[in-house]
Amino acid sequence: MTFFLLLLPTLGALAGAGIDLLRFRIPNALTLGLAALFFPVALLAGLDGGDLLDHLWAGAGMLAVGLLLFMARLWGGGDAKLFAALSLWLGWQPLLAFVFAMTLAGGVLALALLLVRRISWPERVRRMPALRRLLGAKSAMPYGVAMALGMIWMTLHA
Numbered sequence: 633m634t635f636f637l638l639l640l641p642t643l644g645a646l647a648g649a650g651i652d653l654l655r656f657r658i659p660n661a662l663t664l665g666l667a668a669l670f671f672p673v674a675l676l677a678g679l680d681g682g683d684l685l686d687h688l689w690a691g692a693g694m695l696a697v698g699l700l701l702f703m704a705r706l707w708g709g710g711d712a713k714l715f716a717a718l719s720l721w722l723g724w725q726p727l728l729a730f731v732f733a734m735t736l737a738g739g740v741l742a743l744a745l746l747l748v749r750r751i752s753w754p755e756r757v758r759r760m761p762a763l764r765r766l767l768g769a770k771s772a773m774p775y776g777v778a779m780a781l782g783m784i785w786m787t788l789h790a
Contacts, residue, residue: 637677638787641666641721645780648714652776654762658710666717667691683723690727691720711775718783726786734782741778 644666648658670691674684698712707715722730749767757763765771 635787635790637673638721638783638790640669640673641718642780642783642787644669645714645718645776645783648710649774649777649780652710652774653766656708656765656772656774658708658714658776660710660713663710663713663717666714667720670717670720686725687720687723690722690724691716694719694727707775708772711779714776714779718779722786729789730782730786733785734778737781737785738773738775738778741775741781742773745773 644662648662651662652658670687674687679687695712695716698707698715701707702709702712718730719727745766753763753767758767766774
């Protein structure tokens with residue numbers, strides 16, 4: 633897909649990342665809306681039946697992968713749905729590059745969180761609800777941020 637066609641899912645991923653960072657949740661409305669928007673945009677972009685099917689299979693396949701990661705308690709449900717919606721926009725061909733960029737970003741994010749969580753933050757910072765969750769030693773990682781970074785990479789290299 634071209635740069636301009638990837639802007640919409642990238643903006644959606646950035647919105648999901650922001651919400652995930654603050655609330656450790658990615659709203660269903662965002663992921664479902666992002667998936668639903670793919671179809672009119674794909675038709676306007678002139679995707680033929682074969683290409684459309686390619687994108688549908690990519691989204692469905694990555695939903696299955698995301699659900700497996702959710703069942704293994706490695707991802708949240710919102711992460712799985714956002715991953716599927718973004719995969720729908722990408723299709724099979726660029727999916728491996730996206731997964732690589734997302735995984736690399738996730739590793740950097742995990743290291744950054746490990747370092748940030750070791751800092752002794754002032755009480756007023758630790759009391760802030762979003763930061764309290766983020767800085768909690770046993771807190772999950774907002775993987776929507778890694779997905780958004782992966783989409784930025786894909787958009788810039790389209």
